[in-house]
Amino acid sequence: MQRLLARTLALSSTDPLTGLANRRSLVEQAPRIWRQARRDGQRVAVLVLDLDHFKRLNDAYGHATGDAVLRCVAAALGATVRPPDVLARTGGEELVVLGLVSDPSEARHLAERLRLAVSSSGVGLQCEVTVSIGVAxxxxxxxxxxxxxxxxxxxxxxAAMYEAKQHGRDRVVVAGAAVVPLPRATPRSAGGMA
Structure with missing residues (x-):
């Protein structure tokens, strides 16, 4: 009975496709993050990540590939976020990271690491994967x-994430900060989706 209860609790706080925390778990972790931020004099950072052109990817390659992409992205992000951060899938292709930072520069640095992890996660798949990230x-x-x-x-x-999309996707925008142009990297193979 205890194992069944533990399994039910785990399922209620975990996204079944990616194994990440879900929306409910994110809300449950908020009081811990807020207490720690007050205690340590830090800022709470929320990063909203939205995969670029995900509907187009699903339409072109099918939902099985879309699911595989979500699992690869989740694994790459899970290996990149810091241990105390909360990484959750809140719906569709949208993910949220909740954590603590000392200043906007640290938040931007974390977001850029996550952006690069996502673009690397598509290696071995038949499609290119990028993400737009908003930070508050x-x-x-x-x-x-x-x-x-x-x-x-x-x-x-x-709102910052949508601003990143409007400025060309595959970039980070910090709410209230100027949009930083992304340095242009070497083009990827012509067949990819972004």
Whole structure:
């Protein structure tokens, strides 16, 4: 009975396709992150990651390939996020990272590492994979309800992510900061999707 209960609890907080935390788990972790941020004098960072042209990828290669891409991306991100960070799949091709940073520069650096991990995750698949990332930061206030504050940060990071998409995709935008142009790398093979 205890094993069944433990398995049920794990399933209720885990995305079945990727094995990442799900939306419920993300909300459950927010109070811990907020407490730690207040205690350590750090900022809470939310990164919203959205795979670029994912619908086009599904249409061109099929949903089985789309699922394989999501699993590869999840594995690459899981190997790249820092141990105390929360990495969750919140729906479709959208993922959220919740963690602590000292300043916007540290948040941007983490986001760039994640962006590069995603672009490397498509190696061996028949398609190119890129991601647009929006970042938002806040200092937790006393008496603030972490769940509500989390979704306000997610909304700001989501808006920054859409700004990244509007500026060409495959880039990071920090809410309230100027868009930094992405250095152009050598083109990938012509058959890929982005």
């Amino acid at each position: 930061l806040a200092r937790p206030g006393d008496g603030e309800e972490p769940g509500d504050a989390l979704w306000r940060l997610v909304d700001r990071a989501d």
